[in-house]
Amino acid sequence: MENTTSNQTAQNDLQVLRTSSLTGALERELEHLILTGELKPGERLNEIQLSSRFGTSRGPLREATRSLQAKGLVDAIRNRGVFVRSISPKEALEIYDIRAALFGLAGRLLTDMVTDAMLARLNEFLDEMDEIAQQRDFDRYYPVNLQFHDFLIRSTNSSMLAQEYKSLVNRLHLCRARGLVQAGGLAVSNHEHREMVDALASGNRERAQEAFFRHVERSKQRFTTTLEK
Amino acid sequence: MENTTSNQTAQNDLQVLRTSSLTGALERELEHLILTGELKPGERLNEIQLSSRFGTSRGPLREATRSLQAKGLVDAIRNRGVFVRSISPKEALEIYDIRAALFGLAGRLLTDMVTDAMLARLNEFLDEMDEIAQQRDFDRYYPVNLQFHDFLIRSTNSSMLAQEYKSLVNRLHLCRARGLVQAGGLAVSNHEHREMVDALASGNRERAQEAFFRHVERSKQRFTTTLEK
DNA sequence: TATCTGACAATTGTCAACAACTTTTAGGAT
DNA sequence: ATCCTAAAAGTTGTTGACAATTGTCAGATA
Structure with missing residues (x-):
């Protein structure tokens, strides 16, 4: 054997x-x-x-x-x-911005190709994360949140975008100062998720791009605040 | 000697x-x-x-x-x-989108840090390119156009952004189907440049981001049209 | 003629040895 | 004791050699 x-x-x-x-x-x-x-x-x-x-x-x-x-x-x-490599806070902030731009692009692209099935799947994600967020269970929230973002990026069918985005996320892991950044805002984060999905459903490209962009920017702000203390 | x-x-x-x-x-x-x-x-x-x-x-x-x-x-x-590597037209289009997103980010970032001196320098670029465009002198237009975009990217003071942007431009060079794409729209291109600078001067982040984004997207469209014939 | 086969050539994959450089350590002078 | 110096140890930089694989081509076979 x-x-x-x-x-x-x-x-x-x-x-x-x-x-x-x-x-x-x-x-x-x-x-x-x-x-x-x-x-x-x-x-x-x-x-x-x-x-x-x-x-x-x-x-x-x-x-x-x-x-x-x-x-x-x-x-x-x-x-x-x-x-x-050791990513400095300054570099981390720069990467957050780029990630925001790419995520915004994902939102813009998805608006023109979103299907009912995709919206249904996204709403499943939202419900699941809502449930977990209410229990303040960060250990369970984190992987689903990751899956949610991955699903969005991959749904654009842009392998280049997926590759670049992944590369940025990887580098962000090298920032020492990045502990459990978003441990605080579970419900907040999911509220932003809903805004994103709503923007997708509205069919307004610019609105979706902005919603996706701001979601990462707010995550960047949470990082900044934890950085200051 | x-x-x-x-x-x-x-x-x-x-x-x-x-x-x-x-x-x-x-x-x-x-x-x-x-x-x-x-x-x-x-x-x-x-x-x-x-x-x-x-x-x-x-x-x-x-x-x-x-x-x-x-x-x-x-x-x-x-x-x-x-x-x-040989970049397929499909991949080239994906890269154009990413480049647009990063360039849009540059516009958004610059809005919050633009100075009178910078605007003056940008207007010099515009005048120079206008002059060259009127003479339909593509060989002279191309390098100045490049300088203009480089100046904008570098002015953001984000080395990460500059690095990523350069990487994308490099890869775009590997697309065989990318001849003298924008040989047609010299004056058109510079009109878009003015829109970008105006947006920067207005102080409206989203407007600048959108102007910068669309500039690359239009360049992508010019690429698509030359591709179809 | 077309196709298969096997030897030969060309090229890449991997390794171990040597050279060059950096860091550590031991010894001596002040 | 502190600082400098030089030998020693450790690590990286580079090379050439050998193994494994792929591509080529002449000859045999149908």
């Missing part, structure tokens, strides 16, 4: 390596370590240590870190090494 | 290598080759050929291409090589 499972995983690994690459796998692994916080902002990525940990040589690992550098997740200093 | 200059460039190269890296230099060089069209969309980047051309080994070159891959300028296929 143990034999078959290990054979299976070995086959999976091979399957992965046929289409993807060792570098790509390492990159995903490192990205995971960074985003989960196992590798913390400012921490150095030791090539020897990491490559021996993953059982590869330094070459593919270096390629993976170059990719992460281009994505803005690490900084590289020549002859010193690569370090998990 | 020849000796001193070659010594100087050699010193410059060394100076560059102290702060930057060989990989970084290679990446810039490759990016240049791609954006100028010396390496055309779909073309393969031969590691041996390129590394011998630049006088390095394949290691740093591979790291450079990984970075370009993350930036969306090349595609890599395992065991086949990396290829200059």
Whole structure:
């Protein structure tokens, strides 16, 4: 039994390596370590240590870190090494603005392609989040909230937009000062969600864009206020 | 004489290598080759050929291409090589939208920080472009138009925004179908520019955002029409 | 003629070794 | 004790070699 499972995983690994690459796998692994916080902002990525940990040589690992550098997740200093990037509050605010702009675009695009089925699904989300918000259960609210936003972005059918948006969210995770930012405004947040969905249903592009934009901007403000104390 | 200059460039190269890296230099060089069209969309980047051309080994070159891959300028296929990315019309349209959203954000941000000096500089740009447009001199119009947009983006003081915007513009260059798109609408374009500056001067955030947004959207429409014939 | 097969060439994937640089540490001078 | 210096250790930068894969082409077969 143990034999078959290990054979299976070995086959999976091979399957992965046929289409993807060792570098790509390492990159995903490192990205995971960074985003989960196992590798913390400012921490150095030791090539020897990491490559021996993953059982590869330094070459593919270096390629993976170059990719992460281009994505803005690490900084590289020549002859010193690569370090998990640390996003300053100033940079975080800049990213919030860009995220707001992209989310606003999502709202604008969705207005012209929204269906009854989509509105129904969105209202399901709203109801679910309302229920959770009333119980002040942040641990349950957070993932659904994430799903809600993901659903909206993916519904635009713009893979470029989805990719850019994800990249921004990832970088935002690297801001140390970003604790449980929105722990306070659960009900508030969902009120904004309703405004967004209503704007979509109204068919008014500019209104939807503005509603989506402001939702992220308010989240930015909540971040600012928690920052000041 | 020849000796001193070659010594100087050699010193410059060394100076560059102290702060930057060989990989970084290679990446810039490759990016240049791609954006100028010396390496055309779909073309393969031969590691041996390129590394011998630049006088390095394949290691740093591979790291450079990984970075370009993350930036969306090349595609890599395992065991086949990396290829200059070819942006489809569909993807180009998606990028136009994102660019519009970011440019709209620039307008919104600038509204709150615009100075008399900045407005004066912008009006200089407008007058200059008007003059060139009347002469139908596209070769002169294009770089000034670029400068104008660059000036606006940089004036927001958001390095993140500038970086993202530049990345999008770069990728747009990889669309084969994008010839001299806006060769037609010189005067039209500058009329839109005036609307943008006027909106900035009005102090109305939403109006400025919309004006900036629509400017890129109209440029997208011009792209679409040239695409259809 | 068209298609399949297998050897050969070209190219990419990975690795280990060496060179260059940085940081640490130990020793000595003040 | 403090500061400087130089050797040592640790880490990154780069290279060339080898393995694995893909592409090419001549010859055999139907």
